[in-house]
Amino acid sequence: MSKLSPDALERFIFSRTGAANADLLAGPGYGEDAAAVATDGSTMVVSTDPISLAADRIGTLGVAIASNDVAACGGIPEWLVATIFLPSEDEHLLDEVTRQLDDEARRLGITIVGGHTETLAALDRPLLSLTCMGPTDRYVPTAGAEPGDAVVLTKGAGIEATAVLATDFRDELEAAGVDGATIDRAATFFDDISVLPESAVLSGAATAMHDPTEGGVLNGLVELAGASGVRIDLDRERVPVSAETEACCGAMDVDPLRVLGSGAMLATVPDDEAEEVVSTLHEEGIDATVVATVEAAPDAEDVGVVCDGEHLVGSVDDEMYALWE
Incomplete structure (x- = not known):
């Protein structure tokens, strides 16, 4: 798929x-x-x-x-x-x-x-x-990101994938050496799939918002950049990945940034408002991190996401799907 x-x-x-x-x-x-x-x-x-x-x-x-x-x-x-x-x-x-x-x-x-x-x-x-x-009262598109905006990610990468791996693939995780307590904690990630709380905070300030699903955070950023006609340089070290996600994805040999990403919200906000937005999210008990800055794309070929030296455009295949084959 x-x-x-x-x-x-x-x-x-x-x-x-x-x-x-x-x-x-x-x-x-x-x-x-x-x-x-x-x-x-x-x-x-x-x-x-x-x-x-x-x-x-x-x-x-x-x-x-x-x-x-x-x-x-x-x-x-x-x-x-x-x-x-x-x-x-x-x-x-x-x-x-x-x-x-x-x-x-x-x-x-x-x-x-x-x-x-x-x-x-x-x-x-x-x-x-x-x-x-x-x-x-205010529709926020994916296509509204402006050069200079900060890119905010709530929670982290691979939340949905972690929960699914812990339930649909528990036997495989145990066989790969992931301990039961880690798998049990990973299964509770179902409780974090909804992004309604962060939407209530972000929607007033965001120039663009996007829900990363198939293809994870990377594909979500590619779609946001493509819709907005901009370029985003991503340092993957800035993307939060939980210990449970690292363990489950590592055991199944999938990239946490390229797997089912529901539970996180991507939003672009004016750079001078980013610190306040992140602070407000934290006050509401929602983890949030500025992971990148939106840049202008002088030419059509510059649109997309650059990560690990790779220029990503179009779509990023989700690495979870092969596990069901």
Whole structure:
């Protein structure tokens, strides 16, 4: 599994969006987390996302990931539509998935307003597709980064991947020598997947925000840079990586910066506001670090992210996907 190239998205997706509507304030675009639609006196943020590979906590992750995209645009997630495909009519599995959806939605204050459920024999694991909606007073795009902005990362790299590795791949981690206590702590990273708290702090100051998912922090930065037409030089040593993430990713031979990254928020803020923004996040109990500075890209070929001497453009493949093959 991998994301489509920017060229394919432009040719086959962004150019085919049906009838024009004046109430559409922000539609499909490379790297954008959600759309924005004008409503009476407000703006509605709408996003949809599938999830299939994380078997153990798929409902929990599904709600968090769908609502994160709304939060990454400055929205307050309020409503969720859930489509559930199951490999068979397994009531135990259905009970588990819907219980997770309900628990996480209640925890985040989101109402499940509808959806669809059916079985699909071609599947070998559950598949969810969730659409989340919520209002905002200030829509924040991925494409708003300006040269001179500071790049802020909340929490750290590989949060979602760490939780998934600890649950879906526990036996492999133990066989590789990761101790049980570390794996147990890594499994609690599911509790850190939501970015609603940091969105509430960042949305007032950010010029751009983005939710790193597939391809991790590196791909999130590549998408932010590409959408904004800028260059970001990243020193990976500035990116926080927890001991649990290091242990789990090391055991499975995947790069913490190139694996499922939900749970972190990338935001660009004016440089003279960065210190105050980071301080406010810390006061709210949210770890945050300035990891880079946005630079101008004089030419189109300069757009992207430079890390470890490599110039990254387009998309970064997520190294987790090979583990399910």
